[in-house]
Amino acid sequence: MELFTAIQQRRAVKHFDTNAAMEPQHFTQMMEAVLLSPTSYNIQHWRFVRISDVGMREQVKQAAWGQAQVSEAAELIILCADTQAWANSPERYWSAVDAKTQSLLVGMLGNFYQGKVELQRDEAMRSCGMAAQTLMLAAKGLGYDSCPMIGFDAEQLAELIKLPSDHVIGMIIAVGKAAKPAGIRGGQLGLSDVLMVNSFR
Numbered sequence: 001m002e003l004f005t006a007i008q009q010r011r012a013v014k015h016f017d018t019n020a021a022m023e024p025q026h027f028t029q030m031m032e033a034v035l036l037s038p039t040s041y042n043i044q045h046w047r048f049v050r051i052s053d054v055g056m057r058e059q060v061k062q063a064a065w066g067q068a069q070v071s072e073a074a075e076l077i078i079l080c081a082d083t084q085a086w087a088n089s090p091e092r093y094w095s096a097v098d099a100k101t102q103s104l105l106v107g108m109l110g111n112f113y114q115g116k117v118e119l120q121r122d123e124a125m126r127s128c129g130m131a132a133q134t135l136m137l138a139a140k141g142l143g144y145d146s147c148p149m150i151g152f153d154a155e156q157l158a159e160l161i162k163l164p165s166d167h168v169i170g171m172i173i174a175v176g177k178a179a180k181p182a183g184i185r186g187g188q189l190g191l192s193d194v195l196m197v198n199s200f201r
């Protein structure tokens with residue numbers, strides 16, 4: 001599918017066909033595309049929890065206020081991120097470059113994030129957002145629909161998936177074939193409402 005078609009056709013779908021599985025090779029292709037998303041200093045904070053167990057799905061559904069997408073979707077992925085990824089063996093983010101460049105970048109990223117707790121969390125969430133959009137567009141490109149979700153009890157979900165204390169949950173994404181098309185768009189702001197030139201005023 002052409003990129004702009006995928007962007008236009010991606011919608012948050014609320015009901016999925018429970019008989020339509022995602023082809024295993026499509027799942028891999030989608031997730032491998034996600035890994036090419038950009039992250040600051042190439043830190044790749046994201047960690048993904050694929051909920052394949054039916055019992056777990058039901059528990060996640062309860063934590064997500066009973067939203068149907070959670071149990072109906074072919075795939076359910078919880079996008080998490082390691083807020084400490086910047087400090088956790090950072091040389092692996094630059095393993096393919098020469099030693100001098102690697103050491104320079106690892107030093108730079110350490111200085112950038114050291115001691116800045118809020119920035120560490122912001123960065124982890126930014127990386128989740130990058131991954132999320134790639135995932136949904138890749139799904140669309142492969143002929144699937146998706147729904148990003150933040151409607152859940154974060155503490156309950158963290159406990160269910162045994163989220164490490166230095167990780168955060170960005171969102172859940174349900175992926176599958178739509179059983180019902182998405183409703184009309186809610187009402188998009190115009191470019192003139194959101195695009196400033198040079199400064200806010």
Ligand SMILES: Cc1cc2nc3c(=O)[nH]c(=O)nc-3n(C[C@H](O)[C@H](O)[C@H](O)COP(=O)(O)O)c2cc1C
Nearest residue numbers: 010011012013014147148149150151152171182186
């Ligand atoms: C971070 C985020 C969280 C969302 N959480 C939910 C959710 O919990 N349940 C739901 O049905 N839709 C959820 N949505 C879908 C939005 O309502 C939807 O993206 C928005 O209305 C725009 O519609 P569209 O994606 O079809 O263009 C979420 C979207 C985002 C980006």
